[in-house]
Amino acid sequence: MxxxxxxxxxxxxxxxxxxxxxxxxxxxxxxxxxxxxxxxxxxxxxxxxxxxxxxxxxxxxxxxxxxxxxxxxxxxxxxxxxxxxxxxxxxxxxxxxxxxxxxxxxxxxxxxxxxxxxxxxxxxxxxxxxxxxxxxxxxxxxxxxxxxxxxxxxxxxxxxxxxxxxxxxxxxxxxxxxxxxxxxxxxxxxxxxxGNAPLAVRATKQIVAGAVRWTDAEGFAAQGAAVAEVLASQDAQEGARAFAEKRAPRWQGR
CATH class of the missing domain: 3.90.226.10 (2-enoyl-CoA Hydratase; Chain A, domain 1)
Structure with a gap:
């Protein structure tokens, strides 16, 4: 460096x-x-x-x-x-x-x-x-x-x-x-x-950044893979559990 x-x-x-x-x-x-x-x-x-x-x-x-x-x-x-x-x-x-x-x-x-x-x-x-x-x-x-x-x-x-x-x-x-x-x-x-879930933050940035050039149809198609990865992650499960248990989530980035 x-x-x-x-x-x-x-x-x-x-x-x-x-x-x-x-x-x-x-x-x-x-x-x-x-x-x-x-x-x-x-x-x-x-x-x-x-x-x-x-x-x-x-x-x-x-x-x-x-x-x-x-x-x-x-x-x-x-x-x-x-x-x-x-x-x-x-x-x-x-x-x-x-x-x-x-x-x-x-x-x-x-x-x-x-x-x-x-x-x-x-x-x-x-x-x-x-x-x-x-x-x-x-x-x-x-x-x-x-x-x-x-x-x-x-x-x-x-x-x-x-x-x-x-x-x-x-x-x-x-x-x-x-x-x-x-x-x-x-x-x-x-x-x-x-403080938010790392995978969700990254996916959200990419979708918002891409939205300025996508049509709605292109956007829904493009975000599909990113959203699927987030929904299948351990962090998505952790977020739901933490909400139900009224505690702060412990993100793992996976």
Missing amino acids: ADTVLTEFGDGVAVITINRPEARNAIDRATAEGIAAAVDELESRSDLVIGILTGAGGTFCSGMDLKAFVRGENPMIRGRGFGGLVERPPTKPLIAAVEGWALAGGFELALSADLIVASRAAKFGIPEVKRGLVAAAGGLLRLPKTLPYQLAMQIALTGEPLSAEDAHRHGLVNIVSEPGAALTDARELAAQIA
Whole structure:
């Protein structure tokens, strides 16, 4: 694991921190590889239910490290895209905890998450058009699925930033935190989710994520296998028993 990416695991939650505050957490090759490795660990460990992605030093991520790019580094990971994440987010839920700027590829990393907790002082933007570029790490694809079409188009074409308050008002941000408290609030949200049955959480995320592109008929067909696995699990039996016995369930993830 690169020291530009820090990880913390416990109580069902993986916290992944981009740790390049001197570069406003811009993504170079080592950092992209570190994020990919951290996501792999989140995916592979049965004791982890959910992940949090955040940035050190008061900035979420300022996008691609242009100096590293000029040196010939590529922050795209084959099959995963920018930052080792945008084209293949984890099957488990992911929260972006945003302080300061989530800019360009940094905004696109946040959009790869399922939930966003942002400081009141946070700002989101894809300014690529101002630099003769295109926001090709998922921003142009995901923004219109989250924001009203005209607002998504305005952000994309002007390159101007969106405040956390406006992002929350339009449904892009789940929780607005006081400055410095985004990670704390993200941990609280993650703890709520991590207390639920792991198989059910994963299946539920996949169905909700797929629903934005499925017709109803496609959705019912696609969710069948995921739901069948959950219903056949020991956790489904445990949930029913715990409810009947008026006690907290003891999930096993199987």
